[in-house]
Amino acid sequence: MDITPQSLVVVANRLPVDAQVTEGTEGRTVTWRPSPGGLVTAMDAVMRSNPGAWVGWCGTAGLELDPFTDDSGRTLVPIPLSATDLEEHYEGFSNASLWPLYHDGVAPPEYHREWWATYEEVNRRFADAAAAAAAEGATVWVHDYQLQLVPAMLRAMRPDLRIGFFLHIPFPPHEIFRQIPWRRQILEGLLGSDLIGFQRKTDASNFRRTLRMQLGMQTQRTFVKVPGTRADEPERLVRAEAYPISIDSADFEALARSPEVQDRAAEIRRELGNPDLLMLGVDRLDYTKGIRHRLRAIGELLDEGELDPTRAVLVQVASPSRGRVELYQAIRDDIESTVGRINGSFATIGHNPVIHLHQPQPREEIVALYLAADLMLVTALRDGMNLVAKEYVASRFDGDGVLVLSEFAGAADELTQAVTVNPYDIDGLKAAIMQAVTMDRSERRRRMRFLRRRVMENDVQAWAHRFLDALTGSET
Numbered sequence: 225m226d227i228t229p230q231s232l233v234v235v236a237n238r239l240p241v242d243a244q245v246t247e248g249t250e251g252r253t254v255t256w257r258p259s260p261g262g263l264v265t266a267m268d269a270v271m272r273s274n275p276g277a278w279v280g281w282c283g284t285a286g287l288e289l290d291p292f293t294d295d296s297g298r299t300l301v302p303i304p305l306s307a308t309d310l311e312e313h314y315e316g317f318s319n320a321s322l323w324p325l326y327h328d329g330v331a332p333p334e335y336h337r338e339w340w341a342t343y344e345e346v347n348r349r350f351a352d353a354a355a356a357a358a359a360e361g362a363t364v365w366v367h368d369y370q371l372q373l374v375p376a377m378l379r380a381m382r383p384d385l386r387i388g389f390f391l392h393i394p395f396p397p398h399e400i401f402r403q404i405p406w407r408r409q410i411l412e413g414l415l416g417s418d419l420i421g422f423q424r425k426t427d428a429s430n431f432r433r434t435l436r437m438q439l440g441m442q443t444q445r446t447f448v449k450v451p452g453t454r455a456d457e458p459e460r461l462v463r464a465e466a467y468p469i470s471i472d473s474a475d476f477e478a479l480a481r482s483p484e485v486q487d488r489a490a491e492i493r494r495e496l497g498n499p500d501l502l503m504l505g506v507d508r509l510d511y512t513k514g515i516r517h518r519l520r521a522i523g524e525l526l527d528e529g530e531l532d533p534t535r536a537v538l539v540q541v542a543s544p545s546r547g548r549v550e551l552y553q554a555i556r557d558d559i560e561s562t563v564g565r566i567n568g569s570f571a572t573i574g575h576n577p578v579i580h581l582h583q584p585q586p587r588e589e590i591v592a593l594y595l596a597a598d599l600m601l602v603t604a605l606r607d608g609m610n611l612v613a614k615e616y617v618a619s620r621f622d623g624d625g626v627l628v629l630s631e632f633a634g635a636a637d638e639l640t641q642a643v644t645v646n647p648y649d650i651d652g653l654k655a656a657i658m659q660a661v662t663m664d665r666s667e668r669r670r671r672m673r674f675l676r677r678r679v680m681e682n683d684v685q686a687w688a689h690r691f692l693d694a695l696t697g698s699e700t
């Protein structure tokens with residue numbers, strides 16, 4: 225199917241929805257469900273109010289689907305990825321090389337030349353599809369580490385476009401970034417953009433410093449001077465700056481206020497035996513999220529009698545993620561055996577102190593859990609932003625609840641009234657959990673008031689406007 229070229233095109237590794245394919249007697253049926261992760265949570269909300277085209281993978285290897293228009297008027301353009309593309313571009317270079325490296329090397333990255341070749345090839349496919357979907361002079365917004373070569377590929381084909389890039393994960397210090405064998409190609413790929421957005425100021429300054437150190441480029445405040453590649457090509461100014469992402473805060477609050485979600489929150493507490501303390505973790509099952517450190521702290525607090533195993537419960541909802549990548553299999557085994565050990569030691573008939581749900585949950589259920597929880601534990605070892613922290617705050621229209629937040633999550637820059645922790649410091653983490661448990665009501669409410677002001681003011685629409693205004697007003 226030919227598509228009508230659009231004035232706004234979003235390019236991301238995933239579409240906002242994943243295809244679920246069933247083969248029946250009457251042929252193939254395709255149904256759709258929301259895709260995982262913070263990128264989709266944020267951009268789905270933005271693109272509902274700015275319909276344009278969204279170019280991305282449909283979530284199933286080898287599936288070729290025609291572009292289509294969804295119920296909010298967006299044109300979705302599915303990019304086919306073969307089993308080899310998935311293995312080498314997605315599981316390989318994106319999630320076993322770049323992901324661990326960009327998260328400060330919290331796990332060892334691996335490099336393979338064939339992964340890189342496929343990364344280039346897949347980036348080319350996305351760039352071609354974006355060029356075909358973009359109207360003359362359109363704005364193209366490319367997202368995340370899986371597609372860092374797309375901006376330069378696109379600029380070479382379509383110099384008429386405004387090209388923005390947003391990195392949802394951290395950009396590491398130069399000393400870490402420099403180990404990538406293809407570091408120059410990645411930097412040149414990104415520099416095809418007019419504007420490059422990062423989550424934190426430190427990410428943007430790491431990037432600009434890397435350009436100075438690696439490519440000898442000059443930077444001036446947030447601008448980078450990019451020399452032309454030919455003698456007759458003028459220098460361009462590329463802006464590299466922080467735009468901290470957010471959520472559709474009003475939408476989360478409205479969901480939390482709905483009678484169904486409030487009833488469900490009360491029901492969750494009843495089903496758990498009306499505990500005195502309900503602690504909550506909500507994460508993709510990823511080794512960057514610090515779930516092991518969280519469990520270790522809770523296990524020790526139970527062991528030392530600081531928490532009563534019959535009256536306290538931790539609900540850990542971890543959605544399955546990247547299950548064919550080795551490090552993800554290891555973290556899953558580790559978490560399951562730790563939960564088993566804690567429950568083996570402290571469970572009674574009818575009560576488990578830790579409940580681990582390894583399943584995606586509908587948004588209504590997640591928000592009901594946010595409302596039901598006394599304490600939200602966000603203990604990431606490294607995280608671009610962490611939208612879960614913001615979702616918890618937006619959902620707490622009742623003004624209560626305590627957020628325990630890792631200082632290594634981007635959200636810590638804004639949510640300064642959370643109880644902040646260094647998750648590597650298990651004693652510090654235990655002390656922070658106990659501080660949150662024993663915090664009096666007026667202090668809890670004072671902190672939550674501050675947090676809510678931040679999250680309600682800087683929502684995802686404000687974030688998208690800031691980025692797109694800077695992109696369309698920027699000079700090259």
Ligand code: ADP
Nearest residue numbers: 261262265507508542543583584585610611612
């Ligand atoms: P990341 O992008 O690394 O996954 P974020 O915290 O920024 O981390 O975003 C995670 C998103 O996924 C949030 O919108 C959160 O509500 C959602 N999410 C996390 N775990 C689950 C789950 N088990 N079921 C459904 N949604 C989940």
Ligand code: G6P
Nearest residue numbers: 238260261262263368392393546
């Ligand atoms: C993070 C990344 C996204 C990614 C998401 C889910 O939010 O920044 O780019 O889409 O995790 O991960 P997945 O590998 O399932 O797409």
